Amino acid sequence: MYPCSFHYHRATSLEEASSLISELGPEAKLLAGGQSLIPLMKLRFANPAHLVDLNFIPATSYIKQEGDTLRFGPLTRHAEIEHSDIAAKIPIVHDCATGIADVQVRNRGTMAGSLAEADPSGDWAPALLTLDTMVHCLGPKGRREVALADFIQDAYTTMLEHDELISEISVRVPPANSGGAYLAFKRCAPVYASAAVAVQLTLDDGDCGDARIYLAAVGLTPIRAVEAEAVLRGKSINPETIAAAAEAARAAADPQPDMRGSAEFKRQLVFALSKRAIGLAARRARGERMEASHIYA
């Protein structure tokens, strides 16, 4: 299978990429990691007349710390994040990077591409939504910064204008008394998760302060489990409060039955993943070092 014919353009800077795509119009698309776009083009679900390749733009693949903020470049690959000591300062970011698809896909796919695609089953959006994440956009009209929660508008729909691209993603490092975890359940490595849960908690004197819980692959966009957060806030994290929060998360899920499982199965996954992720997040918030990643069937 190969894609329909298209015209190939190789951008040498982000500004050039943005002006190229602006000139070429709606039939043009940006090529970052290509791990979703190329399969879609091969299946002829996407038939862009022009591709603007971002992969040859220098200095776009970085992970930097500036004060309490981590900055990810527009072409930073999942694998670079997986192996980065800087990114590991936010364990939920490491959890997410290390479990996305498989080695081959992680070597190509990018964090920015994942956010710009806004696939309902994408891993990065739910994990980064539990943190203070800003998406930096660049277009012919200039630059703007958008909070990730505002950036994602619907399934496969973001605030990006056609001629805008993501120039950077910045994430604030949570305080030391905060801990997070991202757990996704999938049938095998190369597929999207059947359900996933992202949790970030802050502990104040042993009790839960701020809590953010997002569910993924069980709705058109990542779902904020507001009730589950409310169950935890101000309480001690113990088996009873964890179970009550997980129950609230189950109720917040809105899954569709598909080849990854029935709606009931996915709700049960949300319950089980929430219990584990809240427990892990709390232990990490207490300073324990724990490994976590995607869970295979």
Place this chain on the structure above:
Amino acid sequence: MPEPQQVRIKLKVNGKPCELAVEPRMLLVEMIREALDLTGTHVGCDTTYCGACTVLLNGLPVKSCTVLAVQADQGEVLTVEGLAANGELHPIQKAFIDQHGLQCGYCTPGMQLAAYHLLAHNPHPSERDIRKAIAGNTCRCTGYQNIFRAIESAAELMGR
């Protein structure tokens, strides 16, 4: 129909410099198999799932059905044909034979390149490391156990 665009690319494949003109929609795996006649790299699912088409691009395993040939411009590609040196099979290849790490052999080139990358960076992998390294490579015959043994055995051979 207008003439399709042709892009000139220069790269190294198994250490050998290559220069060719490709249509932008040509996939890396097609360039390897059709233009360069290196048919050791297989097309399995053609949907970024099975990993039969795994090659190293600039030292990293990628699914060559999901990379455009134009994206390998200025790069280095390693395929299964580049593993053996001076007429001698690579220790990974020897271990796959000794441990019966293959049956039909369709997934083998991709498995070996995934293993090659693992062992280049992690000479003493745990079982979990091995499982993670080949999680993107599907084998429909073996049940994987002999593939693990082959990679463990290759690690030993290479450590000697």
